[in-house]
Amino acid sequence: MKGDPGKMSCVEFQAQLPELIGSGEDAAAHPHVQSCDRCRALLAELETIAEAARQLFPSVEPPDEVWAQIESALKQEGK
């Protein structure tokens, strides 16, 4: 069903999604999304997850003993 992107099925549209999203295009502006509530909701949810991901796993400094072990291991390697 190539040709009119507005008439593609949800399966066809979702098959293109990884590339569409990954290329940085505005997937929400795709003609299929304009006429499909479910795919619009899917996109919104994926975007919500991607936004939430930015808050995950704040960088953690390893404790001092890890640095001490690394220093010791490096000294061993240097011998």
Added chain:
Amino acid sequence: MVGNVAEAEDLTQEAFLQLHRKIATFRGDSAFSTWLHRLAINVVLMQLRKKGLSLISLDEAMEPTPDEGPSRSFGAPDLTLTGAIDRLALERAVADLPAGYRLTFILHDVEGFEHNEIASMLDCSIGNSKSQLHKARLKLRDALRAQKRAEEGT
């Protein structure tokens, strides 16, 4: 990335040892930070392989299994994830992802790397990186929905 503090600390040490052994091979073809990151990622990848986790089940990931095909993407509209997602719930869901999905998701969505950088680090194609990321997000969506459903007692 490995979901375990003690293991992460061991890998931190291993990364420094690798750095010590390989620093002379840095030729300046890329930024030092990129080179160092790749080295650290390789340490993680080796560990995952050692544990028998198929890192990039990339090929596998490209073949939807019956329970993760595109049709799974249609959910009941009344269970949409709206508003803020609980951070701990998301962290748990990320920890449960297959290793390849988890790495790609963390590198892209958490750490902000581009697909071309991830492809280079994981030695895969850019298309595979995009596909892995998408499947990771779909799996997270399923996991968060399942949790929401459980909370709502449905």
